[in-house]
Amino acid sequence: MVEQTLYSISQFYPEIIITLTLCVIIVTDLLIKEENHTTGWILLGGFVLAGLTLMLQFGRNESVFFDMIAIDPFSHFFKALLLLTGIFIILFSVQSRELNNYMHRIGEYYMLLAGMMLGMMMMVSSSNLLMLFLAFELTSISSYVLVGFTKQTKRSSESSMKYIIYGAVSSGVMLYGFSLLIGITGAVDIYGINEALAGGTEHALLLNISILMILVGMGFKIAVVPFHFWAPDVYEGAPVSIAAILAVASKIAAFGLLIRFFSVSFIDAGGLTESGSWQVVEGIHWNQLLGVMAALAMILGNLTALRQDNIKRMLAYSSIAHAGYILMGVVILAGEGISSVMIYLFIYLFMNLGAFYVVMLFYNKTGTESIEKYKGLGKRAPLQGVALTIFLVSLTGIPPTGGFVAKLYIFGAAVSAGWIWLVAIAGLMTIVSLFYYIRVVRNMYFYEPEETAVKPIRFNVWSNVVLFALLIPTLLLGIYFAPLLEFARNSIHMFGM
Amino acid sequence: MEFSIFGIGILTWLVFAPIVGMIIILMLPDKNRNAIRWTAAGATGIQVILAGVIFAIFDRSKLGINDAESFQFIEKYSWITVEAVPWVGRIEINYFLGLDGLSVLMVILTSIIALIGVISSWNIQKMVKGYFALYLLLVTGMMGVFVALDFFLFFIFWEVMLLPMYFLIGLWGGPRREYAAIKFFIYTFVGGILMLLTMLALYFSVAYTDPASGQSVHTFNILHMMNPANYVEGGLLSGVDTTWRYVAWMALFINFAIKIPLFPFHTWLPDAHVEAPTPISVILAGILLKLGTYGLLRINFPIFPDATIYFVYFMAALAMISIIYGALCAMAQDDFKKLIAYSSISHMGIVVLGIAALNTQGMVGGVLQMFNHGIITAVLFLAVGVLYDRTKKRGLYDFGGIANQMPKYTGLAMIGMFAALGLPGLNGFVSELFSFLGAFEAYKWITIISVTGIIITASYILWTIQRVFLGKTPEKLTDLKDLTLREYLAFIPLIILIILLGIYPAPAIELMNTSLSHLVDFINTGG
Amino acid sequence: MELTTILFYLFSIITIGAAAVMVFSKNIVHSAFALMFSLIGVASLYVLLYADFIAATQLLVYVGGILILILFGVMLTTQGHSFDFKTITVNLVPASILSVAVAAMLIFVFVKTDWLISEVAEPNETIYDLGMMLMGDYILPFIVAGVLLLIAIIGAILMATRLSPQTSKPDTE
Amino acid sequence: MIQWLAEPGLTHFLIVSAILFSLGLMAVLSKRNVIMVLMGVELILNSANINMIAFSRFTDLGLDGQMIGLFIIIIAAAEAAVALAIVLNIYNRFNSINLDEISLLKG
Structure with a gap:
């Protein structure tokens, strides 16, 4: 037992490094009285170090901590994505003007960020329901506070309260679902659940109820209809950097968890059918359920985004819609489905972070988040304007940007699995999404700046470096994406693919 | 045929x-407008030279x-290859370019019109750098569509055109x-x-x-x-004459x-034409519209011969409606640009009618009409542009x-207008004649009705000539200057082509005859 | 009738009754106290389920901790007027319909389900076994729970403290 | 029926938990006072916990159920602490903890 614990620790370096970084930040925060982003740089170092140790683990496939945590390529992929997002978020945070008033508490900000990262990394690798719930709550609790970090502003406070209320309720419901699932199967880890359910079950109704309840919690985290209503308020109220991490990292983590949970628990051990789709444990219709949710998310997200003026709110609805697209991949779940989700998330990371980043840069300089006030910004800040255009075009899914490849791949997976109606909705909604994305572009370029603000906006070199770090992958992935496909494919071996 | 420069x-x-x-343009400073213009001219000039070599x-x-x-001129490199997965096989996307008789004429047309477009863009003053950068991106997209033989590549080029066009109309338009x-x-x-x-459906079926x-390899080839x-x-699209194949054909056809x-998908065109700046109208009418018919010939016809034959009457009927409707609408316009826009709809209808005949005559006539119409509308839009530059007006009654x-201007513009009208001796006549002859073989009544479109065309063009060029000069127009050297440069090559192809169309027909006959056989034998 | 049966019904009624009072009471202070009784009832049910340690934890953490927190919350967020203790109830009808439906459905399913009952012998004490598990199989959740509490403390302090006067300049909105 | 009533088993505990759960849901859905909503959440968590402990008593699950119950209590405590801190902050900003009055963000 001790041996296994010790061995497990040796497989757990990335998480341990982040925990240690958290401790170092606490100490540093006590010692250093200057109000600057030192702690942020420490956390950045921690993330990078964790990323390096993560790379050393690539290719391993084992179960540690008494089957609580799976160290496998699938979790490595998601952890790499999460750490990458975390690094970008820190780079955003150190430039954020919103945080300036809170410099005396900035240490806490980074502590919570570290906690959130730890939670998310465990979310994607947990194979035990308790561990999964703990990680889920660790992520949630840190993000509740982070959303309200700029607590002097009313809207930040309000969004954090809404977030914790919706979050607490939905995680409570999810927990109830877990308890039912555990009761039916008598197992607390997902492999045990699968074993207990293998070959059909007599408790189909109860199981479906429990899945419904679990979906409430997970749907909340990925912000998918009908559990999305928190997202617009929270994104609008939260500091941009936190809105970005919620839109990207927290979604990535939730998808990792969702895929692992559903594909391991409810897939019949028989594996694939002739047509290449998964055999689902008899009597459980979770994939139809998810399909409907995906369709609703696409429809509602895109249609509501049409009439938003606050750009963060618009991006929130757009991210709901994107959750719908990604969920399509989960619905299919056949090998292509999962790898298409992973590809989508990878590209989504760059394009969505990029959009949030430019929004933050503009907010720093102009203090506005209103799309109407973006008029003429393309002329005042050419580089940033072009970059935002490219990010939004990529979010729409027009080639030759990464967003197109992501959509292509996920649509392709859906077509090949025969979910034609879902693809048709997705295609239609992509057209709708064009309207609101292009509106921002139109405002930036087709109108002259207001007379009070015609001077060009200058950004420092540093912010441009970060911008290019997001822009280049977005464009490059639209043209050459073979390595990403390989990476995603190699990462799903754990499902026997 | 191998031909390469620096490998x-x-x-x-x-x-x-x-x-x-x-x-290069993006790296040049904003102020250096002439360098930007010359770079654009150089880039498109190189294309013309290369097109000449190809010819x-x-x-x-x-x-x-x-x-x-x-x-x-085949170029085929593996672009994205992902190794085998059990139920999908190998994924393969190629960088696959090539020319045949169908595309070669379009490539030549594109290079010519692109250069003409640069010349007529010379006096654009607003955001010159952005304009030419977007313009060149647009040209790449168009050229790419004509030479791509991989569907994925085709699609990428197809969509690459979207954004530049959006900005070019939206920023520099009316x-x-x-x-x-x-x-x-x-x-x-x-x-x-x-x-x-x-x-995607095709990809998974093939x-x-x-x-x-x-190995079994899925491909976009x-x-x-x-x-x-x-x-x-x-596969979803496997088999012959299945519903899904019809649906797929229809989806492509709508695109x-x-x-x-x-008709009835035309309503964007008059708006776009009227608002677009002159060179963009030239590109739009001269090349962009041809992408549609080219796509039908390159993708719809040979990939879905069964569905093509099934829908052929439908296509011919739409073409007929377009011809008549376009001509009638053109007649009703009093905006010069709108008039040309509607005449484009009418003329493109002739192309579709010709290719829908599914015989060599009609097909050759259709493709030739694509080329000719590109040249002719370019002249017409340039003509409008010249007047608009001088008077800022486009109304026919102005x-x-x-x-x-x-x-001199009038002489050149009239040649263009007569070519549009289909006057024998100018290029429009030859291609329209071929198209209608081919179509007549296939569908008598549709063709006969369509031919009345020609009469309407003749009347609105003559009427326009009368309104604009003839009669008494209004007071305010008495100080108009004739063409500048730059404008001559834009007009003359096109006028030469109009006359040359009107008298001796053989070089153009030779280029495509073999391929198109083969295409006709291919469709009629059901693939 | 056995003692456990009587106790079960007694505790159940306390739990559910107090919970109902909590939900339907108009006065938030009453609600908070009702919640306390409900939580104590739940703890007693745990005892009936042979979970003595959990019952003790329930009493300590819930009744001793969370409830006090809630009461503090109530006190700090009202200005002492009884008027403010009133809580408003909205969408009563849809909420009740939904809740009743959920309860009915769950009860129906629970009754219908054929549970695999395996009689467990009454353990003398669970603390030792739980402790061994905590240090064995559950070592990771144990540690992560520690981090979770640390984060929660940081977060709670961050959110609850007022900023010192010299730094608290309101943001421009 | 009487027989069934007289021998409280797994189902009985589950029914208690179901009722508790729906009461919690009721509070969450119908109350506008933030603290009341949080109390409703506590009821939901407790009902889940009853399930866990009941399963651990009556099925093969064993002590794992109790273990999970223990952790849920810890999580609930952490969540409640953060939630009430956030509520305090809200009160400082808005002078109210009524959900209807706290609605700057809409659209």
Whole structure:
């Protein structure tokens, strides 16, 4: 037992490094009285170090901590994505003007960020329901506070309260679902659940109820209809950097968890059918359920985004819609489905972070988040304007940007699995999404700046470096994406693919 | 045919010369406008030279269409290959370019019109750098579509055109440019999504057996999609005359019909034309519309011969409506640009009618009409542009007696107008004649009704000539200057082509005859 | 009737009754106290389920900790007027319908389900076994729970403290 | 029926938990006072916990159920602490903890 614990620790370096970084930040925060982003740089170092140790683990496939945590390529992929997002978020945070008033508490900000990262990394690798719930709550609790970090502003406070209320309720419901699932199967880890359910079950109704309840919690985290209503308020109220991490990292983590949970628990051990789709444990219709949710998310997200003026709110609805697209991949779940989700998330990371980043840069300089006030910004800040255009075009899914490849791949997976109606909705909604994305572009370029603000906006070199770090992958992935496909494919071996 | 410069194939140069130009332009300082213009002219000039080389050495006897061996200037590199997955097989996307008789004329047209467009853009003053960068990106997209033989590549080039066009209309256009730009964008984007879904369905239905490894490989290769033997069993689009094949054909057809534009998908065109700046109108009418008919010929016809034959009457009927409707609408316009826009709809209808005949005559006539119409509308839009530059007016009733003030201009413009009317001896006549002859063989009544469109065309063009060029010159127009050297440069090559092809169309017909006959056989034998 | 049966019904009624009072009471202070009784009832049910340690934890953490927190919350967020203790109830009808439906459905399913009952012998004490598990199989959740509490403390302090006067300049909105 | 009533088993405990759960849901859905909503959440968590402990008593699950119950209590405590801190902050900003009065963000 001790041996296994010790061995497990040796497989757990990335998480341990982040925990240690958290401790170092606490100490540093006590010692250093200057109000600057030192702690942020420490956390950045921690993330990078964790990323390096993560790379050393690539290719391993084992179960540690008494089957609580799976160290496998699938979790490595998601952890790499999460750490990458975390690094970008820190780079955003150190430039954020919103945080300036809170410099005396900035240490806490980074502590919570570290906690959130730890939670998310465990979310994607947990194979035990308790561990999964703990990680889920660790992520949630840190993000509740982070959303309200700029607590002097009313809207930040309000969004954090809404977030914790919706979050607490939905995680409570999810927990109830877990308890039912555990009761039916008598197992607390997902492999045990699968074993207990293998070959059909007599408790189909109860199981479906429990899945419904679990979906409430997970749907909340990925912000998918009908559990999305928190997202617009929270994104609008939260500091941009936190809105970005919620839109990207927290979604990535939730998808990792969702895929692992559903594909391991409810897939019949028989594996694939002739047509290449998964055999689902008899009597459980979770994939139809998810399909409907995906369709609703696409429809509602895109249609509501049409009439938003606050750009963060618009991006929130757009991210709901994107959750719908990604969920399509989960619905299919056949090998292509999962790898298409992973590809989508990878590209989504760059394009969505990029959009949030430019929004933050503009907010720093102009203090506005209103799309109407973006008029003429393309002329005042050419580089940033072009970059935002490219990010939004990529979010729409027009080639030759990464967003197109992501959509292509996920649509392709859906077509090949025969979910034609879902693809048709997705295609239609992509057209709708064009309207609101292009509106921002139109405002930036087709109108002259207001007379009070015609001077060009200058950004420092540093912010441009970060911008290019997001822009280049977005464009490059639209043209050459073979390595990403390989990476995603190699990462799903754990499902026997 | 092998031809390469520095080890890079001629088609790659052709497609990416504008991109190189764009990158250079982006690095030039804003102020240095002339350098920017000359770079753009250089990039498109190189294209013209390359197109000339292609014209000279193109082997007129090769079949093309569905036979990979007989394509010319082939460049094929593996672009994205992902190794085997059990139920999907290997994924393969190629960088696959090639020319056959169908595309060669379009490539030549594109290079000419692109250069003319640069020349007529010379006096654009607003955001010169952005304008030319977007312009060159647009040219790359168009050229790419004409030479791509991989559906994925085709799609990428197809969609690359969208954004530059949106900005070019939306930023440099007329008063209602914003509306026109977004309308254009949405129409084409809707079509694009339809094409994307069809492309995916095709991809999963088509798998060829790799001779080297014996693996089953899914592919975007358009030529493989034409071979019925490559369709996997149980694929969505496998089989002949299935509902899904009809649906797929229809989705593609709608996409291309939007671009052509065929009635009832045409409503974006008048808006876009009216609001677009002159050079963009030239590009739009001269090349962009041809992408639609080209797409039908390259993708719809050979990949879905069964569905093509099934829908052929439908297509011919739409073409007929377009011809008549376009001509009637043109008659009713009092805006010069709108008039040409509607006449484009009418003329593109003739193209569709010709190719819908599914015989060699009609097909040759149709493709030739594509080329001719490109040249002719370019002249017409340039003509409008010249007047608009001088007077800032486009209304037909705003002018009169221009012939007295600008005799040389009038002469050139009238040649263009007579060519549009189909006057024998000018190029429009030849292609329209062929198209109608071919169509008459296939559908008597539709053709007969369509021919009345020609009469309407004649009347509105003559009426326009009368209103604009003849009669008394209004007071305010008495100080108009005749053409400048730059304007001559834009006009003369096109006028020469109009006359040359009117008298002796053989060089153009020779280029495509073999391929198109083969295409006709291919469709009529059911693939 | 056995003692356990009587106790079960007694505790159940306390739990559910107090919970109902909590939900339907108009006065938030009453609600808080009702919640306390409900939580104590739940703890007693745990005892009936042989979970003595959990019952003790329930009493300590819930009744001793969380409830006090809630009461503090109530006190700090009202200005002492009884008027403010009133809580408003909205969408009563849809909420009740939904809740009743959920309860009915769950009860129906629970009754219908054929549970695999395996009689467990009454353990003398669970603390030792739980402790061994905590240090064995559950070592990771144990540690992560520690981090979770640390984060929660940081977060709670961050949110609850007022900023010192010299730094608290309101943001421009 | 009487027999069934007289021998409280797994189902009985589950029924208690179901009722508790729906009461919690009721509070969450119908109350506008933030603290009341949080109390409703506590009821939901407790009902889940009853399930866990009941399963651990009556099925093969064993002590794992109790273990999970223990952790849930810890999580609930952490969540409640953060939630009430956030509520305090809200009160400082808005002078109210009524959900209807706290609605700057809409659209």
